[in-house]
Amino acid sequence: MLHLPPFAPTRSLELVEARLARRSRVKRLVIALSAGVVALLALVPAASHAQAPVVEANPAPAAPAPATPAGTMAPTPGATMPAAPPADTMPPATQPAPGIAAPATAAPPPTASPAPAPTGTPPAAPAPAPMAAPAQPRPPLTTPPPPPPRDAMVQRTAGSVAYICGGVAEDEQVALQSEARKYNMSLLFTQGARGEYLSDVDVKLMRGGKEVASFVADGPRCLVKAPSGTYNVRATYQGRTKTATVSTGGKNAQMRW
Template sequence: MPQLLPFAPTRSLEVVEARLARRTRVKRLVIALGAGAVALLAIMPAASHAQAPVVDANPVPAAPAPAAPGSTMAPTPGATMPAAPPASTMPLPAAQPAPGMTAPATAAPPPTASPLPAPTGAPPAVPAPPPMAAPAQPRPPLTVPPPPPPRDAMVQRQAGSVAYICGGVAEDEQVALQSQARKYNLSLLFTQGARGEYLSDVDVKLTRGGREIASFVADGPRCLLKAPSGTYNVRATYQGRTKTATVSTGSKNAQMRW
């Protein structure tokens, strides 16, 4: 029989442990590479968004840099202008000046004039007094016509073209009428009854040629009239009873009895 080699357990365990350790390192490396790839894939879109240039919808053309004397600017052969990326909906940043150019300075506000301090010891300014209003002109007194005399007052009145005055109830009135009789050219006397009692409040109308000349109420039994020369028809009414008479200027004490 062939002779078997003695079993060496220590050598086998070392080989197995070495293989396990190698596999473990490989797995860890694979896991690390997979995690790095996942992280790289997650970072790349964010980096692309962050680095994408934002173009203004209305770009302001930058002024070209001044060329050196005697030199001309020429485009590089074969160079193509990059196409403008589409406008994004992201908020537009403030326009930055091109490198090598200075931003135009904003106009400073004009300085405000500060009030000059009043000199020391000078009296304060006194405001001008308001203009005085012109004094109101006094209004002229209103002319009020005098009140008409009482009905029973023995004064001369006017009816049409005839001036008349009536009275004579009292004795002093009879005396006054008698003193003025020469100024009038017609006189009427109104009485009633056999004793010739005096009447007042008699409606009197004077007509001539069918036309009314005057109309008035006799406040006393005797009336003195100043009328144009001529003949008149007298129509007198007392308490609904009417009397008529024909008189002419110059006649005195033409009596009408009821």
């Protein structure tokens, strides 16, 4: 028959109390360490704010932080980052932080100046200027002769009729007599019983009820050259009108007032 040792309750209680005491000490140690870590983390931001440089009242907007690639940890505030390895290409230019002077940019390489011409070569002679064409002489400006005086004994035209009037002076009478063969009609204007000569008579030649020519007789006698036919002559002097029928070939058709 198996014999069991007697139950010792006192020994078991002592072991349980010892285990509980050890667990309590471990918990208190963990709590104390956690409190110390929390206090240390609270002191680190305060120290970083105390050492931060003074910035301007209106600071420039900070550039956005570069995106952190996947798998990397963002840097902790206040911790120093290791230097990046040198790259083969130049990094892109960034805007300097406020208060830091921007580095001077490198000056562009000097441009090569053209080589001077050798001193022994004479300079090229300038091309001769083209010879200007000689100016053409302008023809002299001719002014038309002035019209003859109204009472000058010259031939004039009125429509299809040519005429010449005069005969007040003796020389005019002789000139008209010599020109009479060139005309096919002749008119003489007089007044009174003595047949005094008249001038400034308004003359109109009518044919078939239509006016063919109209002119003012500057003298008592008018030589007329008109197309062949018969004409009705209407002469007006000082408001009084006389009429006569004259055919080409008729000479010395007299009209008296």
